[in-house]
Amino acid sequence: MMTLLLALLAAFAFSRPAVSETILVHAGTLLAVPGNDPVSERTLVIRDGKIVEIRDGFISLLPGEEAALIDLSDQFVMPGFIDLHVHLTGQSGDNSRNERITKSDAHASLRAAMYAKRTLMAGFTTVRNLGSRGEAMFALRDAIAAGHVPGPKILVAGYSITPTGGHADVHGYRAEISAVLASSGVCDGPDDCRRAVRLQVKRGADVIKVTATGGVLSNTNSGTGQQFTDDELRAIAETAHALGRKVTAHAHDKPGIDAALRAGFDSIEHSMWADAETMTLFKETGAWLIPTVYPITYVGDTPEKMKQGPFRNLPPASMEKLLRLGRQPRDMTKLAHQMGVRIALGTDSGVSPHGHNAREFLEYVAIGMTPMEALMAGTVSAAEAGGIAGVGSIAPGMAADLVAMSKSPLRDIEEVLRLTFIMRDGIVFKNES
Numbered sequence: 217m218m219t220l221l222l223a224l225l226a227a228f229a230f231s232r233p234a235v236s237e238t239i240l241v242h243a244g245t246l247l248a249v250p251g252n253d254p255v256s257e258r259t260l261v262i263r264d265g266k267i268v269e270i271r272d273g274f275i276s277l278l279p280g281e282e283a284a285l286i287d288l289s290d291q292f293v294m295p296g297f298i299d300l301h302v303h304l305t306g307q308s309g310d311n312s313r314n315e316r317i318t319k320s321d322a323h324a325s326l327r328a329a330m331y332a333k334r335t336l337m338a339g340f341t342t343v344r345n346l347g348s349r350g351e352a353m354f355a356l357r358d359a360i361a362a363g364h365v366p367g368p369k370i371l372v373a374g375y376s377i378t379p380t381g382g383h384a385d386v387h388g389y390r391a392e393i394s395a396v397l398a399s400s401g402v403c404d405g406p407d408d409c410r411r412a413v414r415l416q417v418k419r420g421a422d423v424i425k426v427t428a429t430g431g432v433l434s435n436t437n438s439g440t441g442q443q444f445t446d447d448e449l450r451a452i453a454e455t456a457h458a459l460g461r462k463v464t465a466h467a468h469d470k471p472g473i474d475a476a477l478r479a480g481f482d483s484i485e486h487s488m489w490a491d492a493e494t495m496t497l498f499k500e501t502g503a504w505l506i507p508t509v510y511p512i513t514y515v516g517d518t519p520e521k522m523k524q525g526p527f528r529n530l531p532p533a534s535m536e537k538l539l540r541l542g543r544q545p546r547d548m549t550k551l552a553h554q555m556g557v558r559i560a561l562g563t564d565s566g567v568s569p570h571g572h573n574a575r576e577f578l579e580y581v582a583i584g585m586t587p588m589e590a591l592m593a594g595t596v597s598a599a600e601a602g603g604i605a606g607v608g609s610i611a612p613g614m615a616a617d618l619v620a621m622s623k624s625p626l627r628d629i630e631e632v633l634r635l636t637f638i639m640r641d642g643i644v645f646k647n648e649s
């Protein structure tokens with residue numbers, strides 16, 4: 217009981233809105249903009265949740281001002297991490313197919329709040345939730361922004377845009393149940409798909425997620441090939457852009473990836489079967505690759521491991537699609553990196569456990585990125601790929617989203633798993649430095 221009470225108190229303490237007092241952070245080593253060299257001994261001046269100034273040396277007081285001091289003078293300080301692909305309303309192993317018909321939207325929202333906190337406590341101060349049912353994620357996004365519950369800033373896609381019977385449609389339930397679960401992201405033909413995109417924006421979507429091809433976890437044997445036609449993809453991308461939204465495609469097989477790139481998509485999620493020709497198309501269009509490597513490491517990167525791992529009870533239709541993947545996510549990401557494709561970090565967390573998000577950095581180093589390149593993917597690059605203003609680097613005017621480690625992740629990337637300090641919008645969520 218006492219433990220529960222303390223946990224609740226901690227939760228409420230976290231949820232204070234950003235205070236207007238000045239906060240000074242002494243940063244021993246500061247990686248303000250990943251991609252640039254770190255500098256030593258700086259003071260960050262923070263007010264109203266934003267960085268207002270970066271000063272040389274350790275200053276303790278501003279003339280005529282009171283300030284709270286946070287001493288990270290022996291720590292490595294950098295921007296909070298960004299994950300462009302999560303699904304906070306559930307997690308594999310939740311028995312989600314059953315819960316979809318037994319649990320309410322309100323229940324999904326509460327569960328998502330728990331996963332959002334885990335994500336924040338892994339150092340991720342901004343995430344994109346790429347596909348969710350009902351109102352749960354919109355409510356959670358707004359509740360976090362208002363300071364009611366702890367969590368990262370969230371960009372919400374709402375329902376994924378999907379064709380009838382496509383990857384993000386409802387599969388394998390009896391017809392009456394499917395009707396109740398119907399998604400307002402289902403559309404067929406360019407005009408209908410314009411309507412579906414507009415509807416998600418009307419519902420509050422910050423970004424448009426599209427299932428351009430089939431996917432692994434939908435319970436259907438229709439494969440991972442292209443599902444939207446070229447003209448549908450063009451209509452979707454044009455409509456999203458006309459409404460000021462980034463548009464990103466879930467895509468596995470090459471023809472679907474290529475079609476989305478040609479249609480003007482801003483990014484491709486997964487991109488499993490992209491080849492060298494597709495990588496060239498990425499570079500020509502300027503689109504970002506969001507490779508989501510870690511889930512397959514978690515699930516098992518060989519058929520043997522997959523059959524015994526956390527996904528061993530997948531329906532046969534899904535298992536058949538999963539078994540094809542193997543080392544492909546790593547091999548594909550390695551090729552993309554070698555060819556100079558722009559890569560931003562996304563994990564598809566919810567497939568892998570929430571809170572494991574930073575393990576994606578380790579995957580990027582494993583395929584040949586330098587630690588600095590990996591850190592860029594999850595900070596400055598993710599902000600640019602997602603069109604997310606005010607995050608991803610530390611500079612005057614940017615959000616005070618900070619993480620700290622006791623040793624440099626540029627020497628050992630695994631330091632990202634050992635955070636000592638987490639701040640989002642000037643609110644301290646962890647300080648064990």
Ligand SMILES: [Zn+2]
Pocket residue numbers: 301302303346347564
């Ligand atoms: Zn996903």
